[in-house]
Amino acid sequence: MSTTVSEVRSAAQVVTTDSRRRWVAVIALARFEARELFLQIPMFVLFLAYVVSAGWELWQGDDEAGPYPVLQDVDRSTQWSSSVLLWIALVICVHRAVLRSRQQGTDRHFDVLVMEPWRRTVAHALSVVPFALVTALVVAVQYTWAAVRPGAVGSGSFFELVVGPLSVLFFGVVGVLLGRVVPSTFALPLLVVGAFVAAETLTAATDDAHWVDWLMPVVDDNQSIPLPSDLLGRPAAWHALYLAALTVLMMCAAVLVSGGRTRVVKAVAAGAAALTLVGAVGQSRGESSALLAARERASVAPEKVQTCIRHDRSTYCAFPEWARQTGDWASVVRRVQSLAGGSAAGTKLTVRQRVNLRYGISGSASIDPSSTPGQVTVGTAWGGNRIPEFAVGVASVLVAGDEESGSLLCDARVIPVMWLALGTMDDPLTTFRALRLDDSERGSAVVLTPTNPLPMTALQTEVVRELLQRPRYSITAKVKAHWTELTSPETSVTRAAELLDVSVPKGDGGEDLEDECGTVTVG
Structure with missing residues (x-):
């Protein structure tokens, strides 16, 4: 009796050891395939x-x-x-790697090895993991670099950050599956083009429906301006679940096609299919009525959801995630008022952050x-041209x-407005050109502002x-x-030119320049 038990235990140990060795061999093959994959010219160059x-x-x-990044x-x-x-x-190179043995006529040699074809398929899938890990490292560095900047505002989402690495893993696994299903390197490009055309056709046929967009690995909602994170309405967690489960499902499908029809593989495939469906349903719900109401409230009555902070004489009201940026706004107000005369130098202002989401996040962002x-x-974007x-x-x-009233100015008051805005800039003429819609410093034009030009x-x-070309102190x-005049x-x-000791300029032909708003003039 004891001899039989010992023999059973010995047999179990042999099976366990043999299984471990096989998986060690799978990992070794995955490492080899990852190196070979990286050395393929398209993959090497693009990665x-x-x-x-x-x-x-x-x-x-x-x-x-x-x-000033918005996280x-x-x-x-x-x-x-x-x-x-x-x-x-990645799809093409992984596909080629899977078909290498077939193209080189070495498949028959693999038949005498202890590693089954489905384990080789797993090794090919695992060979993509290093690329996903490097992508994850790059994503982590990109986000951390932005987050540690002194002017960073907002908060990022872990589920948005994992989409990049997951998409790399997904396309690699798709290449493995296609290598088992489409054993031809010539047919793959046609299949890729066909998949792209089918996706575009589906998008057009469904009128760019929300649920169709979110079936893609990466989704761009064409957001026009930075928004508070609670107004985005992106189902990031559901999408990360959908993409991860779909990747596992594709891998299980490749293993099943390769002959790995074990209970474990079938169970994982069934679970992955269920989670893919759950994720797809969760991300397809669209924008809720509560979200639309919140966007309307932020557009029409932002004071109800904002935090107000006092700097000097003025009050600065911002969405909570932008509260730390009010100091930057105050420094601009301080510089502008330092050039003003009369009571304007001490005027108490209320700087309010405003958005316009009544037409959706991809609609017109113009603010009245x-x-x-x-x-x-003040808008939700800051830095660059947004400051002037x-x-x-x-x-x-x-x-x-x-x-x-300021947006309707069409007289000499435009001159002190532009002087106050640009007089303290390090390079006022360059900034002046950047502010004008046509990037010019001569002729009529419109100047950009947070609201109407x-x-x-x-x-x-x-x-x-x-x-702007004269010494600041004299002007x-x-x-x-x-100031009053x-x-x-x-x-x-x-x-106004006489008061500022500026000769009235003439056109190139010596004629008077036009002084009517909106008129394109000589010179």
Whole structure:
């Protein structure tokens, strides 16, 4: 009896040891295939380009926001940093790796090995894992680099961050499955093109429906401006579950096709199919009525959901995630008011952050100017051109009293507005060009602001251009000394030029420049 028990135990130990050795062999093969995969020219070039470009973006700054990233936008931007070309290359190169033995006529040699075909399929799938891990490392560095910047606002989502690595893993596993189902390197490109056309056709046929968009590995909702994280409405957790489960399901399908029809594989496939369905249903619900109501409230009555902080004489109201940025807004207001004369230098302002989501997050983001005296609008984006645009908004309120009146200025008051906004800039002429819609410093144009643009005539442009080239201290003294007359609607541009000791400019032919808003003028 004891001999029989010992023999059973010995047999079990042999089976366990043999199973472990087989899985050690699978891991060894996966390591070999990962190295071979990386050495394929398309994969090597595109993956190396992905890593280098990510590092270059970190070094140079990848967007206009620069040191002021919005983290709920940063997490989603990492999903697209691994380009579509990299995904396609991954599918094709993995497919070629799976078919290598077939093309080289070595399949018959594998038949005498102890490693079954389905284990080799698992090894090919595991060979993609290092690429997903490197992608995850790049994503982590990108997000951390943005999060540690002093001007960073908002909060990222873990589930948005994992989509990038999961998408790399997904396309690699798809390549393995296609290698078992489509044993032809010539048919694969046609299949990829066909899948792309089918996806585009489905999207067009369903009128870009929400549930169809979220069936794709990566989803871009065409968001026009940064938004508070609670207004995004992206089913990130459901999508991460859907993508992870679908990847496991594709891997199980590849193993089953290769002959690995064990109970464990079938059970995992069934569970993955169920979770894929759960994730797909969860992410297809669309925007809830509560979310739409919250967006409406943030657009129409932002004061109900904002935090207000006082800096100096003025009050700054922001969505909670932007509260730490109010100090940056206050520094701009401080600089603008330092150049103002009269009571404007001490005017108490209310700077309020505003968004317009009444037409959806991908609709027009234009914001109507406020008619509330002393209120200045600031957007959710900051950095780059957004800073001087906000300065123009502040200056127009100081000169005209409110944003609505400031957006209608079409007289000499445009000159002190532009001087207040640009007078303290390090390179005012360059900033002046960047503010104008046509990037010019001559002729008529419109100047961008957080709300409606401000029109400028050719004559006003020439006067402002002359002011910005002179020493700051001399112009500041003249502006403050003649503040009342410069900000009067009765003052002409010619009179304003005389007060500031600027000769009235002429056109190239010596003719007078036009001084009507919206008129394209000579010179």
